[in-house]
Amino acid sequence: MxxxxxxxxxxxxxxxxxxxxxxxxxxxxxxxxxxxxxxxxxxxVETACSRFDENSELRRLSLKPGVAQPVSAVLFEALRFARQLAETTEGVFDPTVGELLERKGFARHYLTGCTPPPLPFPSTPVSYRDFTLDEQDRTVTLWKPLLLDLGAxxxxxxxxxxxxxxxxxxxxxxxxxxxxxxxxxxxxxxxxxxxxxxxxxxxxxxxxxxxxxxxxxxxxxxxxxxxxxxxxxxxxxxxxxxxxxxxxxxxxxxxxxxxxxxxxxxxxxxxxxxxxxxxxxxxxxxxxxxxxxxxxxxxxxxxxxxx
Missing domain, CATH: 3.10.520.10 (ApbE-like domains)
Structure with a gap:
């Protein structure tokens, strides 16, 4: 044995x-x-999906609303699942709550203690319907200025x-x-x-x-x-x-x-x-x-x- x-x-x-x-x-x-x-x-996964790192792929995604942006396989998979779960729960679970979380004080990086520079978002309601995924091209399009959160x-x-x-x-x-x-x-x-x-x-x-x-x-x-x-x-x-x-x-x-x-x-x-x-x-x-x-x-x- x-x-x-x-x-x-x-x-x-x-x-x-x-x-x-x-x-x-x-x-x-x-x-x-x-x-x-x-x-x-x-x-x-952290490098791709962190909301707290201004250089992360997820954070950079928020800088170009209205543009179909190519993303990595790991970020696309996380967003695809998060959107599917949002649809299943009729928006009770919603990955577009990043800006809300930051307004409530959840914005500090656990290692550096620093807060990433705030993004200039207008105070308009957003939901999971405000971003779309293209599986064939593996791109993500934000239809409004918003900050995604994949902490869940x-x-x-x-x-x-x-x-x-x-x-x-x-x-x-x-x-x-x-x-x-x-x-x-x-x-x-x-x-x-x-x-x-x-x-x-x-x-x-x-x-x-x-x-x-x-x-x-x-x-x-x-x-x-x-x-x-x-x-x-x-x-x-x-x-x-x-x-x-x-x-x-x-x-x-x-x-x-x-x-x-x-x-x-x-x-x-x-x-x-x-x-x-x-x-x-x-x-x-x-x-x-x-x-x-x-x-x-x-x-x-x-x-x-x-x-």
Missing amino acids: ATMHSVTRSSICMDTVITVQCVSSHSRETIVAGIERAFTAFRS VAKGLAVDWANKELEGHEGYLINAGGDLLAHGYNELGNPWRIGIRHPHQPGQQIRTLQISDMAVCTSGSYERRSPSDDSTHHLLDPYTEASSQELLSCTVVAPYAMLADGLSTAVFLLGQKRGLQLLETMNIEGLVISSAQDIATTTQMRRFLYE
């Missing part, structure tokens, strides 16, 4: 600590090389791209600060156990999941607060321009991370009833925690819960 090695590495990227644990019969050198390629995938999908996409760099290893867990993908089994030969953070007790877990070959992403009101108003968190309803207050967090289990990432935000914004209904229609499982700390789940979510 082949000797199994377990290697864990961490790196800071995309405003969080990325940790990759790989369990494999390959040599340690091969495992480490795969993990380093996974970190490179995270950095590539980019990290999940990065997890999925990192996953490609680790294919061939027996087991691994990619943890990007609440966005996770688990493949195979851990060093004990068991499915991976994932804790869901208690929204009011840092360091405590309110539930534990046991998964293999699935992604888990959580969106919570505790994650980021406005520096100018502690009652405002980053999950903003584009219609009211206010933080959604019905839920404390939403966790989604899905076949890939960008889907789980986007849906966890969408369900949080939709609220418990509409959000869980959306997951049921998509055959995706999830768990929400209300502002009263009550827990509700989709019908089959119990199969992932570790008792």
Whole structure:
């Protein structure tokens, strides 16, 4: 029987600590090389999709409204998925909220502490209908001056791209600060156990999941607060321009991370009833925690819960 090695590495990227644990019969050198390629995938997605870097591809896109602009494959994929999710939720999830987020104080780069130069946007309403994608030419056209935000999908996409760099290893867990993908089994030969953070007790877990070959992403009101108003968190309803207050967090289990990432935000914004209904229609499982700390789940979510 082949000797199994377990290697864990961490790196800071995309405003969080990325940790990759790989369990494999390959040599340690091969495992480490795969993990380093996974970190490179995270950095590539951040370079393309960051709203906080004035030199990012996403930020530069906002400088030329009305022009069909060629974009990279990674940025196009993130925008394509974000627009599709916006259509599914009738705009409750909306990637054109970048300017709104910056007005609410969510504009500072996590590494430099700097705020990118403000863009001269008129105060006119915008929505996901104000940009279009051309799949054949891989171009994006903004029909109004607007600032896109991909914070609800980019990290999940990065997890999925990192996953490609680790294919061939027996087991691994990619943890990007609440966005996770688990493949195979851990060093004990068991499915991976994932804790869901208690929204009011840092360091405590309110539930534990046991998964293999699935992604888990959580969106919570505790994650980021406005520096100018502690009652405002980053999950903003584009219609009211206010933080959604019905839920404390939403966790989604899905076949890939960008889907789980986007849906966890969408369900949080939709609220418990509409959000869980959306997951049921998509055959995706999830768990929400209300502002009263009550827990509700989709019908089959119990199969992932570790008792």
